[in-house]
Amino acid sequence: MKRAYFILRCGILWAISSLHFFLGTLLLLFLALFIDPRKNDRPQRIFARNILRLALWEFRWNQETPVKVAINEAVELAKRYSSDSAPRFINGVLGTLAVEA
Numbered sequence: 001m002k003r004a005y006f007i008l009r010c011g012i013l014w015a016i017s018s019l020h021f022f023l024g025t026l027l028l029l030f031l032a033l034f035i036d037p038r039k040n041d042r043p044q045r046i047f048a049r050n051i052l053r054l055a056l057w058e059f060r061w062n063q064e065t066p067v068k069v070a071i072n073e074a075v076e077l078a079k080r081y082s083s084d085s086a087p088r089f090i091n092g093v094l095g096t097l098a099v100e101a
Contacts, residue, residue: 044083048090051077055094067098 055074058065071094078086 044086047082048078048086051082051086051090052093055090056097059094059097071095071098 051074054077055070058070058073059067062070071091074094075087075091078090082090
């Protein structure tokens with residue numbers, strides 16, 4: 001009797017875990033097919049802010065790097081790791097700060 005109960009219990013747990021895996025896979029496929037990852041721009045905004053912080057550090061405390069080189073590096077990082085509009089934004093902000101400094 002214990003063996004039959006054990007086999008039945010294992011079968012039920014296996015079916016539940018298989019169903020859970022199948023539903024999770026379907027959810028991930030749905031997210032991959034129908035959700036546009038560019039609409040969630042929070043990571044891109046965080047990257048842009050950190051790129052600005054890095055460039056401002058180079059302006060203020062690292063006097064070895066010329067200002068134009070620091071701006072160019074920040075724009076290149078924004079092109080690679082951030083959204084499409086971030087390079088223009090970063091170039092504008094850093095250009096304004098370079099003129100003021």
